[in-house]
Amino acid sequence: MKFQGTEEYVATPELRMAVNAAITLQRPLLLKGEPGTGKTMLAEQLAKSLDTELIQWHIKSTTKAHQGLYEYDAVSRLRDSQLGVDKVHDIKNYIVKGKLWEAFTADKPVVLLIDEIDKADIEFPNDLLLELDKMEFYCYETQERIVAKHRPIILITSNNEKELPDAFLRRCFFHYIDFPDAETMKDIVEVHYPGIRNELVAEAMDVFFDVRKVPGLKKKPSTSELIDWLKLLMADDIGVEMLRNKDSSKAIPPMYGALVKNEQDVQLLEKLAFMSRRKG
Template sequence: MQFAGTADYIADKDLMIAVNAAIALERPLLVKGEPGTGKTELARQVASALGLEMIEWNIKSTTRAQQGLYEYDAVSRLRDSQLGDPRVNDVKNYIRRGKLWQAFEAGRKVVLLIDEIDKADIEFPNDLLQELDRMEFHVYETGETVRAEIRPIVIITSNNEKELPDAFLRRCFFHYIRFPDADTLAKIVDVHYPGIKRQLVASALARFYEIRETPGLKKRPSTSEALDWIRLLVADDVDPADLRTDPKNALPKLHGALLKNEQDVHLFERLAFMARRER
């Protein structure tokens, strides 16, 4: 079972090695990188390439590790007991299976995506240490042990918003997705917009990387934002010559697709003002 990329996802050699190493070791693959570099999409493409079902667990700031295993709905059981519902005699009727339970009992190899684990509380990764390591957990209400007969491929993503515990990191195979260079990003654009004018792509990417490297930028635009911007340039039939850097108008065309806060917009407006004054 080897991942070699797909026609819809440009994966470099190091990323493919990381995916296949995690599969061989049967350890979770922890993928970090800037937002918009394709971490979540990687799990979908691995599942697609290997012909596997994907189970996705999207983590929020309020998510608890227990929710990934199961939840016991004691309130519903109490209500049903007051109403004389016979279902209360079987506690299993009030156990809600989480994403890990679904992956462990799938009966076949699946891809389990734990997306943006760094959004949760700092203790969240530690609370899943044993479950991800042993691929089993105990259900206290029923006394049963849920065990994965076929270990899922676990892909965990992080935007690096907070540090993850060392004990958790030791149990993972780690890969950092670097921001793509111009050649790789051009290939990504070609996958999404086949047949696009080469001259427009070259001019747009040159301008895009100039924007990314602007000193003082609070949020650098990501791959997904580059794709949105180029899509707008195509829709508006923008002349590639109009994308060349003009010191008197440093704010890029259709900048709302690239600059996502007022601080960065003001930065480019100040650069343009200073360039006009110097002239």
């Protein structure tokens, strides 16, 4: 199994190498990078390219590691026992399988995405060490050992909200997705909008990268935000001339709400425009 990218996903040579190395080593691939650089989409496209199922486990601040294995629904069993429901005698009816259980018991190797692992408690990664290492776990309620039929291809994403434990990092293959350069970004735009006018893309990207260079910006616009912004520019038929306008009073780009996502950054751009007008 070799990942070469897909028609819908532009993967750099470094990223393709990382994916294939993780598959060869049979290690989870830990992906970091700015939000919006395609970490989650990579899992979707990897599953598509390998013609296999994608199982997604989206982590929240309240997520516990055991939920990825299974949960025992004691409340439903108690209610059914009070109602005299027949299935109450088989505890298996009250075991809710988690995403790891699904991945371990699949009939062929699947892609398992553990998305935004850094959102959970600091102990969450350590609580999964044995399961990810041995590819098995024990269900105490049913007295059975769940062993992976096939080792899943595991992708784990992190936005660096908190540090991950060393013991966990040691078991992963790591790759940081760099922000795309101009040429790669053009390829990404072409994937999303085939045949888009080159002149519009060139001017929009100039504005986009200029905004990213503004010092003090709290949140730099990402790849996904550029894609959204281009869609708005095309929908409103905003011409190249408006983007090309270097008038300092027009320092904030049209439809800026797709690029700038908080009031501090809007105020910063407005302040820069005001200062430019005064100098003018």
